[in-house]
Structure formats: structure tokens, C-alpha cells
Amino acid sequence: MLDVQIYPGEIIEDLQRGNIKIIRGEKGFTYGTDSVLLTYFANVKKNSRVCDLGAGNGILSLLLYARESSISVDAVEIDALQADRIKRSAILNNIQDKIKTYNADFRNIDEVLKSSSYDMVISNPPYYEMRRDSARTQVTASFEDLAKSARFLLKNKGRLVTMCPVMSMFKMSYAMQSERFSISRLRFVVSKMGKKPYLVLIEARLNTNSECIIEPTLTVLDEHGDFTDEAQHIYFGSEVDE
Numbered sequence: 001m002l003d004v005q006i007y008p009g010e011i012i013e014d015l016q017r018g019n020i021k022i023i024r025g026e027k028g029f030t031y032g033t034d035s036v037l038l039t040y041f042a043n044v045k046k047n048s049r050v051c052d053l054g055a056g057n058g059i060l061s062l063l064l065y066a067r068e069s070s071i072s073v074d075a076v077e078i079d080a081l082q083a084d085r086i087k088r089s090a091i092l093n094n095i096q097d098k099i100k101t102y103n104a105d106f107r108n109i110d111e112v113l114k115s116s117s118y119d120m121v122i123s124n125p126p127y128y129e130m131r132r133d134s135a136r137t138q139v140t141a142s143f144e145d146l147a148k149s150a151r152f153l154l155k156n157k158g159r160l161v162t163m164c165p166v167m168s169m170f171k172m173s174y175a176m177q178s179e180r181f182s183i184s185r186l187r188f189v190v191s192k193m194g195k196k197p198y199l200v201l202i203e204a205r206l207n208t209n210s211e212c213i214i215e216p217t218l219t220v221l222d223e224h225g226d227f228t229d230e231a232q233h234i235y236f237g238s239e240v241d242e
Contacts, residue, residue, distance in 0.1 A: 004088045012092070016236070017066035023089045024057050031059040033235075034163065034189075034199060035124055037218065039063040040234045041187055041201040042161045046070045048119040051153050053106045053146060054078070058086035060122055061099050069098070074113060076102045107141055109149040120159045121150040143168070143175035151179040151206060159184075160204045166197050176204045184208070187215040193223045 004023070006012065011026050024031070044050065044064050048071045052061045055075035065073060077083040083103035090099040104112045123146055143164070150160040160181060164172045166188065173183060181204035188197035197217065220231045227235065 004092045006088075010085070015062060015066060017063060018069070020062050020066040020093055021089070022057060022059060022062050023085045023092060025085075031056060031124075033220075035059045036063065036235060037189060037199075038122070038124055038161065038163050038201060039067060041163075041185075041203070042120070042122055043203075044068045044071055044120065048072075049117065050074070050120045050122060051076065051113065051118045053109075053121060053123040053149060054125060054141070055082070055086060055101075056124070057082050058089050058099070058101075060124055061086065062089060062093070064122065065095060065098055071098070073099045074102060074118075075099060076104055076106045076109065076112065078103070078105045105141075106149045107145045109152055113153060115152050116155050118153045118158060119155060120161060121153055122161045123150075125162060125164065143172045144178065147175045147179040147181060151181070154206045156207050158206050160206070161202070163199055163201045166200050169200050169202075172202065176202075180207050181205065182208045182210055183212045184210045185213045185215060188217045190217055190219045192221040192225070193219050193228075 006023065009026050010023055013022050013024055015022055039060055042064065044067060046068060050064060050071055050073045052073055052075040055061055055077040058075055061073040061075045065071060075086050077086060080103050083101050087101040090096040102112050125146060146162065154160065176183060183202060183204045185203040187201040189199040189201065190197050218230060219228050222228050
């Protein structure tokens with residue numbers, strides 16, 4: 001681990017995955033537990049080239065690398081401070097050759113990265129139309145923007161892995177289909193046993209007509225408010241063989 005600059009208002013957090021650490025803001029929203037669920041769902045393959053769109057502070061990029069260290073990730077983030085944190089987190093973990101950062105608006109991804117270059121695109125869109133705030137100016141990217149940028153980046157039959165509130169599932173599906181994606185896997189997430197799903201994890205493939213596999217619902221908490229066995233494994237356990 002290398003020495004890097006940590007600024008006032010920042011902390012270093014151990015992600016409890018392969019000794020990987022993240023630099024994040026001490027206050028305000030940093031990342032949610034949904035990011036952990038998404039990287040687990042992603043089933044990243046060995047030696048994959050991955051692009052993380054709207055990367056925030058780099059939580060998805062870092063968790064994916066912790067899960068499979070043979071991959072390389074290009075993280076694209078519009079907010080300059082967050083992009084700088086990703087870069088410094090990579091240096092902190094001495095993996096700057098594995099995780100590269102681009103401070104850019106992914107709606108203009110063709111100005112930054114090459115087309116048809118990635119095996120997987122992953123994105124945790126901030127809920128309700130991917131609202132972005134940069135220097136107090138709101139910049140909004142839609143599900144359609146995400147699907148369009150992913151189509152530009154992915155190789156033929158490449159995977160787009162993302163998630164959205166259940167209430168937005170059909171809107172996300174339409175956006176994907178409009179850009180020649182076919183949904184190949186879905187998994188609904190329930191916050192607590194007995195409740196309705198609030199989130200859906202989605203994998204779509206470019207230029208395929210594959211049938212959609214609906215995986216068993218993932219329940220985070222049991223009726224007593226404790227982690228279910230699977231959630232315990234996802235958050236704290238070792239990786240399982242795919």
C-alpha cells in the first residue's frame with residue numbers, strides 16, 4: 001500500500017475484501033449496500049475488461065477488482081472530486097495499472113473511450129433517473145443514456161450489469177431493448193422477509209436473443225432483522241465458485 005494524500009473531510013475505509021481500501025467522504029452519501037449486491041450479482045469473468053459508468057467514489061470498481069484481480073477497470077465519473085478519489089484509492093492499493101479513472105460525462109463516452117472495447121459495463125445509477133450533482137449544477141443522465149453508452153463500449157454479446165428500483169424495471173428494460181440489449185438475468189431483492197421486492201438486479205447482453213433467467217429472490221434480512229445466510233455470505237463471507 002502506497003502513501004497518498006488524504007484531504008480534510010475524507011477517511012480511508014477497509015472494504016474487508018482482499019485488503020482493498022477506499023478513500024471516501026466522511027459525510028454525505030458515499031455508497032450503499034446495494035453496491036455490494038450488484039458486484040456479487042455481476043459474476044465478473046477472469047481477464048475481463050470492464051467499464052464502470054457513473055463510478056462515484058469507485059466502490060464498484062474496487063469491489064470487482066477485489067473479487068477478481070485479473071480484470072482491468074476503466075472508471076468514468078463526472079464529478080472531479082470523486083474521480084480524484086478513485087484515482088487516489090487505486091494508488092493507495094497499488095493497483096493504478098488495474099483501475100484507471102476518467103473524469104468525464106459518460107453521455108459523451110465516444111470522446112473518451114474506444115468503441116467495442118469492453119467485455120462488461122457496470123453501473124449503479126443513482127435512483128430516479130440517475131441524478132448527478134456537479135458543482136451545484138444538476139446534470140441528469142437517463143436509462144437511455146446508460147444503455148446507449150454501454151452499447152458503444154461493449155463488444156458483441158458483451159454484458160451490461162446494472163440495477164434499478166422495481167417500479168422502474170420496465171422503463172429500464174425498454175431503454176435496453178432500444179439499444180439492442182436482451183435481458184439475460186434478473187434477480188429481485190427484498191430488504192426484509194415478508195416485504196415486497198424494492199430492487200432488481202439486471203444483466204443484459206448486446207445483440208443476443210437469449211432467454212431471461214429469473215434467479216431466486218435475494219432476501220437481505222430475516223424476520224428477526226438479522227442477515228440471512230446468503231446476505232451474510234455476500235457481505236462478510238468468502239467468494240464461492242461460479
